[in-house]
Amino acid sequence: MVQSSNLTMKSIFTTVLLCLSLSIAIAKEPPIRVTEIINSGDGKTAKTAYEVYSIDEEYQLLEHLKLNPKMQMHSIIDGQYFNILQVGEKQIYFKLISKPKAQII
Numbered sequence: 001m002v003q004s005s006n007l008t009m010k011s012i013f014t015t016v017l018l019c020l021s022l023s024i025a026i027a028k029e030p031p032i033r034v035t036e037i038i039n040s041g042d043g044k045t046a047k048t049a050y051e052v053y054s055i056d057e058e059y060q061l062l063e064h065l066k067l068n069p070k071m072q073m074h075s076i077i078d079g080q081y082f083n084i085l086q087v088g089e090k091q092i093y094f095k096l097i098s099k100p101k102a103q104i105i
Contacts, residue, residue, distance in 0.1 A: 033057060034064050041095075046077045049093035058083060058094045067092075 038061070040051035052058050062069060062085070071086040081096040 031060065031064075034061055037061050041093075043092040043094065046075075046080075046082055046093050046095070049082060049095040051095050051097050053097060053099050055083065058085065062087075062092075 034057075037050050037052055037057060041048040043050045050058075050061060052061070067087045069085040069087050069092075073084045073086075075082045075084060083094045083096065085092045085094070
């Protein structure tokens with residue numbers, strides 16, 4: 001009975017360690033959409049703004065980059081909506097774009 005109990009505890013301990021290892025590995029990878037946003041621009045100007053579908057996505061990117069905005073401004077440039085966030089001495093530009101419509105086949 002003692003051997004069975006030790007084996008069970010060892011199995012539980014191994015399972016917990018495996019789950020923790022997996023969660024740490026998964027946490028290091030940014031969400032797919034964050035990667036797409038990063039690849040859409042550099043956020044330094046309106047022309048190179050990060051392209052986002054929502055304000056939530058702006059804050060997901062900022063959280064991923066560990067940035068804390070101090071102020072947010074809204075602007076329309078050439079008919080396009082932008083959010084400009086002040087982070088320290090820098091401004092980060094986000095262009096609000098429409099989600100692509102699902103294609104019907």
